[in-house]
Amino acid sequence: MTIQTLNRLQELRLGGMATALELQLQQPGTYEELSFLERLSLLLEQEYLQRESRKQYRLVRQAGFRLQATLQEIDYQQHRNLKRAQIAQLGQGDWLFRGQNLLITGPCGTGKTYLACALGRQACSQGHSVRYYRVSRLLLTLTQAKADGSYQKLLGQLAKTRLLILDDWGLEVLKPAQRNDLMEIMDDRSGLMSTAIISQLPTTQWYAAIGDNTLADAILDRLMHNAHRLELKGESMRKREENNVEREQLGEKG
The missing domain is CATH 3.40.50.300 (P-loop containing nucleotide triphosphate hydrolases)
Incomplete structure (x- = not known):
């Protein structure tokens, strides 16, 4: 189930969420006290930050400074x-x-x-x-x-x-x-x-x-x-x- 979920995230181009989910799975003790919504919020935040980083990189490259x-x-x-x-x-x-x-x-x-x-x-x-x-x-x-x-x-x-x-x-x-x-x-x-x-x-x-x-x-x-x-x-x-x-x-x- 875990592998299938990670694969689905990659197929949906949600690489940031996939990376964050793997981190949560590798460190269960760090996140076990968080609610479902809190953990989901962390996944979404990582996805947002990764997309913003890619966007800024693309804009700088296209600018040709x-x-x-x-x-x-x-x-x-x-x-x-x-x-x-x-x-x-x-x-x-x-x-x-x-x-x-x-x-x-x-x-x-x-x-x-x-x-x-x-x-x-x-x-x-x-x-x-x-x-x-x-x-x-x-x-x-x-x-x-x-x-x-x-x-x-x-x-x-x-x-x-x-x-x-x-x-x-x-x-x-x-x-x-x-x-x-x-x-x-x-x-x-x-x-x-x-x-x-x-x-x-x-x-x-x-x-x-x-x-x-x-x-x-x-x-x-x-x-x-x-x-x-x-x-x-x-x-x-x-x-x-x-x-x-x-x-x-x-x-x-x-």
């Missing part, structure tokens, strides 16, 4: 104009439910991508779908989708993604077809889903990077309306780490 980042590992010691209270508020995820956007700007190496990936991973832990793209690769993917007939399907997937992270925004002036593609994406997402933009350029230079005043107005109006802004400052953290390593090496030699 550039960096493995977490909010807990953000460095606040350096002077980067980064406020704990603001990051904590963003980490709660209310802005995602409201379809608000996030604009992260600052010099190269100040941790913009790390911060966006950390917030994206936090969104995954809250059950949200996330996608990370460098703008150049997203535009290439859209071009390829037009060629193989999957363009509308891809637009539909992007429209349903709760948080879309676009990195390296504004590095190159957009071509007409690329501007139209971005307009399609932003129009589908405006007020419904959240988009995070990462750029070395200040927002005042984004118009020139888009390259067309009319479409620039339309795209940026959808991005900047009710957007949260993080303007990072300071020297490159990568250079700082390299200098620290060099000093440590010189110290060892000395």
Whole structure:
């Protein structure tokens, strides 16, 4: 009967319950004083936790983050104009439910991508779908989708993604077809889903990077309306780490 029950649980894809039941059977003394409903509750809780863990793993894998980042590992010691209270508020995820956007700007190496990936991973832990793209690769993917007939399907997937992270925004002036593609994406997402933009350029230079005043107005109006802004400052953290390593090496030699 026990083996049959475990097999049924596996067939019904209730692996968490099966694992918890085996544990109860292996340690009868620990659970013998619990009522039937209490033991059943433990089985259901294990099933729920296992499913949530699998879901979060799947969401993180599908997001394609550039960096493995977490909010807990953000460095606040350096002077980067980064406020704990603001990051904590963003980490709660209310802005995602409201379809608000996030604009992260600052010099190269100040941790913009790390911060966006950390917030994206936090969104995954809250059950949200996330996608990370460098703008150049997203535009290439859209071009390829037009060629193989999957363009509308891809637009539909992007429209349903709760948080879309676009990195390296504004590095190159957009071509007409690329501007139209971005307009399609932003129009589908405006007020419904959240988009995070990462750029070395200040927002005042984004118009020139888009390259067309009319479409620039339309795209940026959808991005900047009710957007949260993080303007990072300071020297490159990568250079700082390299200098620290060099000093440590010189110290060892000395």
